[in-house]
Amino acid sequence: MVRRIEHIAIAVKDAEASARLFETLFGVSRGQMETLPDERVKVAFFELGGSRLELVEGIGADNPMGKFIQKRGEGLHHICLEVEDLPETLRLLHAAGFPLIDSVPKPGSRGTKVAFLHPRGCNGVLIELVEQPSRA
Amino acid sequence: MVRRIEHIAIAVKDAEASARLFETLFGVSRGQMETLPDERVKVAFFELGGSRLELVEGIGADNPMGKFIQKRGEGLHHICLEVEDLPETLRLLHAAGFPLIDSVPKPGSRGTKVAFLHPRGCNGVLIELVEQPSRA
Numbered sequence: 458m459v460r461r462i463e464h465i466a467i468a469v470k471d472a473e474a475s476a477r478l479f480e481t482l483f484g485v486s487r488g489q490m491e492t493l494p495d496e497r498v499k500v501a502f503f504e505l506g507g508s509r510l511e512l513v514e515g516i517g518a519d520n521p522m523g524k525f526i527q528k529r530g531e532g533l534h535h536i537c538l539e540v541e542d543l544p545e546t547l548r549l550l551h552a553a554g555f556p557l558i559d560s561v562p563k564p565g566s567r568g569t570k571v572a573f574l575h576p577r578g579c580n581g582v583l584i585e586l587v588e589q590p591s592r593a
Numbered sequence: 594m595v596r597r598i599e600h601i602a603i604a605v606k607d608a609e610a611s612a613r614l615f616e617t618l619f620g621v622s623r624g625q626m627e628t629l630p631d632e633r634v635k636v637a638f639f640e641l642g643g644s645r646l647e648l649v650e651g652i653g654a655d656n657p658m659g660k661f662i663q664k665r666g667e668g669l670h671h672i673c674l675e676v677e678d679l680p681e682t683l684r685l686l687h688a689a690g691f692p693l694i695d696s697v698p699k700p701g702s703r704g705t706k707v708a709f710l711h712p713r714g715c716n717g718v719l720i721e722l723v724e725q726p727s728r729a
Contacts, residue, residue, distance in 0.1 A: 458620035461642025465601060465672060469716050481689050482715065483674075484594035505674070506597025507643045512716075532717030533669035536601060538619075538641070553617050579618065580605050580648075581668030 460539045463587050464502070464509040468525050468534040472514035476501035479512065493566070498522060535573075535583035543570050543588035550574065562588065596675045599723050600638070600645040604661050604670040608650035612637035615648065629702070634658060671709075671719035679706050679724035686710065698724065 469475040476487045479501075487501045497520040501512045513534060515522030525534060540546045543562045551557055556575035565571035568590035576583045605611040612623045615637075623637045633656040637648040649670060651658030661670060676682045679698045687693055692711035701707035704726035712719045 459618075459641055462598060462601065462644045462646070465598065467716060467718055475716050478716065482595075482686065482691065482710075482720075484685075505595055508598045510598070529665070530717050532712070533672070536669070549620075550618065555618065574618075576668070580603060580611050580614065581666050582603055584618075 458541060460541065462508045463537040463539040464511050465536050466511045466513050466534045467532065468522050469512045469514050469531050470526060472499045472501045472512050475512045475514075479503060479510070483510075491566075492516070535585055537571075537585040537587055540586050540588055543572060543586055546586060547572055555579070594677060596677065598644045599673040599675040600647050601672050602647045602649050602670045603668065604658050605648045605650050605667050606662060608635045608637045608648050611648045611650075615639060615646070619646075627702075628652070671721055673707075673721040673723055676722050676724055679708060679722055682722060683708055691715070 467475075472490065476490065480487055483503055483505070485503055485505070487503055490499065490501050492499045494516075497515060497517045499514045499516055503510045513522055515526075522534070547557060547560060547562070551560065556578040557572065558575050559572035562570035562572050565587060570588045572586050574584045574586065603611075608626065612626065616623055619639055619641065621639055621641070623639055626635065626637050628635045630652075633651060633653045635650045635652055639646045649658055651660075651662075658670070683693060683696060683698070687696065691714040693708065694711050695708035698706035698708050701723060706724045708722050710720045710722065
């Protein structure tokens with residue numbers, strides 16, 4: 458079961474410039490900018506109530522974020538939903554016929570587990586699912 | 594100042610069919626389906642933590658949601674952010690150079706006031722701002 462919208466991600470050409478723009482728009486300071494070489498992205502994020510908004514810039518040649526922008530322009534890229542038990546959620550969604558990009562969870566940032574669902578099963582929306590690390 | 598992500602809206606061809614799909618995906622029942630003739634949309638929404646996810650189907654000939662889908666396909670359409678003082682926020686954003694679709698607030702559902710910012714000022718993202726009715 459989905460608990461909440463963990464974040465919304467926006468594909469941008471220049472995360473630094475966009476972070477300044479959204480700081481003005483939101484009246485809120487961004488968090489620390491992060492570069493994730495494995496995922497070939499640079500990310501700026503904002504805490505907004507119980508959710509986050511992420512600005513994502515692709516880095517390096519032929520990165521997926523750059524290809525997205527080339528095709529569709531800058532804009533909304535994906536949403537991330539928090540679930541309680543990610544392996545069980547993936548099993549249920551697969552059984553219900555949802556096409557999965559990741560059929561098993563992969564490690565996300567800060568000890569999380571994440572997996573993406575294919576947008577063709579979700580009305581064109583790219584959906585990431587995240588399970589927070591257990592506090593036990 | 595932005596308080597939280599109030600909702601995310603997804604443009605869909607058939608709100609009823611999509612609501613069934615997302616009920617399975619979320620493991621959560623939708624709220625009441627609403628038809629808003631003035632805005633020419635039919636809407637299904639889901640409560641997810643402190644935010645909502647809305648499925649929006651256009652109704653009638655040449656409706657804006659149908660045109661969006663024709664051009665870009667089904668998918669993420671806009672995000673709505675809650676602000677404290679909408680007229681003052683619009684004044685500040687206009688002064689900062691943000692292009693506004695609505696320069697003055699218009700009535701939204703349930704006594705709210707809403708206004709849209711133009712996506713060309715927001716990295717391609719269509720942003721709705723909402724002010725909740727005062728409880729005084």
